[in-house]
Amino acid sequence: MKIRLVPLALAALLATGCASTDAYTGEQKTSNATSGALIGAVGGALIGAASSSKSDRKKGLLIGAASGAAVGGGIGHYMDQQEAKLRQQLAGTGVSVVRQGDNIQLVMPNSLTFDVGSARLKMPAINTLSGVALVVQEFDQTDLRITGHTDSTGSRDLNMRLSQERAEAVASELLRHQVAVGRMNTTGAGPDQPIASNQTSDGQAQNRRVEIVLTPKG
Structure with a gap:
C-alpha cells in the first residue's frame, strides 16, 4: 500500500508551487515542462520500484522518479522556451x-x-x-x-x-x-x-x- 502511495505523493510535491501565471491570458496554469516532469516522475517511480528488489524498492522508486522527471520535463521546458521566443518574435x-x-x-x-x-x-x-x-x-x-x-x-x-x-x-x-x-x-x-x-x-x-x-x- 505504501509503495502505491509514494508516486502520488511525489506528483503532489512536484505540482505544489509549480503553477505559473500565463502572461497572455492572466490565468494560473501548470507549465508543460512541469506536466512532463510530473508524468515522467510517476512513470519512472513505478519502473524503479518494479525493477528493484523488495529491500531496495523505496530507493529504486525515488531514483526512478528523479530520472523520469528529468526526461519528461526536458522536452516540455525546451518547447516552453521556444514558444516564448516565438510569441515575442511574432507579436x-x-x-x-x-x-x-x-x-x-x-x-x-x-x-x-x-x-x-x-x-x-x-x-x-x-x-x-x-x-x-x-x-x-x-x-x-x-x-x-x-x-x-x-x-x-x-x-x-x-x-x-x-x-x-x-x-x-x-x-x-x-x-x-x-x-x-x-x-x-x-x-x-x-x-x-x-x-x-x-x-x-x-x-x-x-x-x-x-x-x-x-x-x-x-
Whole structure:
C-alpha cells in the first residue's frame, strides 16, 4: 500500500508551487515542462520500484522518479522556451501561436501570406518568416510540418495544387533563411480541414491559411 502511495505523493510535491501565471491570458496554469516532469516522475517511480528488489524498492522508486522527471520535463521546458521566443518574435504580425502539448502550431492567415489564387508570398509574410526562421534555427531540435489550406470555392484539383504550392513557398522561404530542408515536411490539404464555415466570406477567409506545426525530434 505504501509503495502505491509514494508516486502520488511525489506528483503532489512536484505540482505544489509549480503553477505559473500565463502572461497572455492572466490565468494560473501548470507549465508543460512541469506536466512532463510530473508524468515522467510517476512513470519512472513505478519502473524503479518494479525493477528493484523488495529491500531496495523505496530507493529504486525515488531514483526512478528523479530520472523520469528529468526526461519528461526536458522536452516540455525546451518547447516552453521556444514558444516564448516565438510569441515575442511574432507579436503584432497576425500569426497566432497555439500550444498543443509538446507541439507548437503557428497559423498564418491568407491575408498575410498570399493574394487570392496566388502561391507567391507577400512581403509581410516574408518579413514574418524571417522571424520564425531566427527562432527555429536557435531551437534546432524540432521539425516543422507545413500545411497549406484553402476554402472550398473552385475545383478540388486547383485547391489541392494551390495549397501544396503555398506550403512549399513557405518552406522555400525558411530554407532561404538557412532552416535545414531535412527538418521540413510540406502538405497541401486543400479544402479538407476547414476551421470555419465555407458558406460565408468570413469563414472562407479563415480557411485560407498556412499552418506550421513544430514538433520535438524523436
